[in-house]
Amino acid sequence: MNDPAAGKIAIIGAGAVGCYYGGLLARSGCDVRFLMRSDLETARQHGLTIKTRGKTVKLSPVRACATTAEIGVCELVIVALKATANAALDELLPPLIGPQTLLLTLQNGLGNEEYLAQRWGAERVLGALCFVCLNRTAPGVVEHYDHGTLCIGEFRRPSAERTRNIAEAFSAAGIETHVVENLLTERWRKLLWNIPFNGLSIAGGGITVADVLADERLRSLARHLMDDALDAARRLGHEIPDSFAEFQIERSCSMGPYKPSSLLDWQAGRPVEVEAIWGEPWRQGVAAGASMGRLETLYRLLQVLTKS
């Protein structure tokens, strides 16, 4: 099949991200199956609810399954678990994977495409960055606050027809979607923001983006952490212009007392993606010869503070 999005699609990890993107795909006519645990009964009886910009979108019925064996082999598997739960994929994914199955991770940070590629082959792996503010407010209910853009690309390959087909399916579902030629470069660009702001918001004791920027000393540290990540990214072959870091700081000034997703996770007692956002970039930067002392300290403290 040339268009994997025209076939059977599994959503693994039916938290806010999985329900939102999978729900919109289902509404637009795709054949979407949701793997669900705690929300299974609610979803079977009442479907999914997406509240967005004052509107409530009801999706009912949805195809919610208790096991991946029940779902069976798919054309496209969308992984929307927390990166901290990747070990669960070893048991979850095999029933879904046939010779043609593609794997698309919507997870944060570095290392998730690699995780899939090592186990099920690099050639079937794609990734996407989600720029979205979401919250799962009740079983089967997702609140959508802002944005939603996807940047989708192949794992260590330029985009192909299948990349554009998947992107078109998301676009047809009403999601602003861009195809990117270098997925890992985009991941590093996003990390340039996530590393300092998600990290300092937790290590600073539970503070917002505005707090980080208002304190000149923290703002300077945030900028230095960005510069270190930029240096690491360039050593790894990613072209990111000098102006990008400064732009990220300026862009953040308009965010106000915004709480990064990792801070929300931490404050709610949920796992924080410490390895994907800080550990893996630190390891890759060190291996590339970059000076990563600032990130090392932040990473180690986050491991302790989040009990990772």
Place this chain on the structure above:
Amino acid sequence: MNDPAAGKIAIIGAGAVGCYYGGLLARSGCDVRFLMRSDLETARQHGLTIKTRGKTVKLSPVRACATTAEIGVCELVIVALKATANAALDELLPPLIGPQTLLLTLQNGLGNEEYLAQRWGAERVLGALCFVCLNRTAPGVVEHYDHGTLCIGEFRRPSAERTRNIAEAFSAAGIETHVVENLLTERWRKLLWNIPFNGLSIAGGGITVADVLADERLRSLARHLMDDALDAARRLGHEIPDSFAEFQIERSCSMGPYKPSSLLDWQAGRPVEVEAIWGEPWRQGVAAGASMGRLETLYRLLQVLTKS
């Protein structure tokens, strides 16, 4: 006068350190005047009480004064304020200082001798490191838990007769006292421990020395912070052997769930000496060309967490 300790001695900062060392000097016959504020009336009526190793030492009467004008010019002024309160010295010290007056700081970290030297002349400045566990448990009452050793030296000069005279006065008061030839080298040696352990105990969310050592990741960070401080100290001309850092880690393993003094200060809502222990070493290390990224991150986070 050849022996400053034989003349009038002022104790500025009558917290645990000032009351303990000043109290023992007074008991041994020195002419000690305590500048006191909150403890003034209690000290005038009941003297000072030092509880140490099951014994209670009562010192009554003590010469407690409300102002330094009341004390007047001294031969020796012992500064035992928190380093965070140094600005108060600008008004407190002038009435105490005549042409021959010596200034001895018992404060922690870097920058305190410099503070005194810049204002009242380097030639009159001495410093001492206190290796002691103390707590002021009530007005006029100090609990002494362990140790008490002083290492006393001249500011950027080798020791002299006056250094030995002052050291002898402390020795005669029952305090183990050593004269050191390079005070700043000793300060860096002490910082090699204080920087990681005091710092990580706070930034780790309120953890003990045993917690830092039990977590391999934090222990490795502690060791790296020590190596950075060692590199900075050497660039600044201080000779500290390689084995010293490893020895500090091993020594700490016998401490158990020990809470560094900065952690106790932080948890009690008292000021933490962030500039003296982290800020000034970081600045001096950077100026000497050392790579201080780990310390930068720790320092900035401590500024925020302690609201310094």
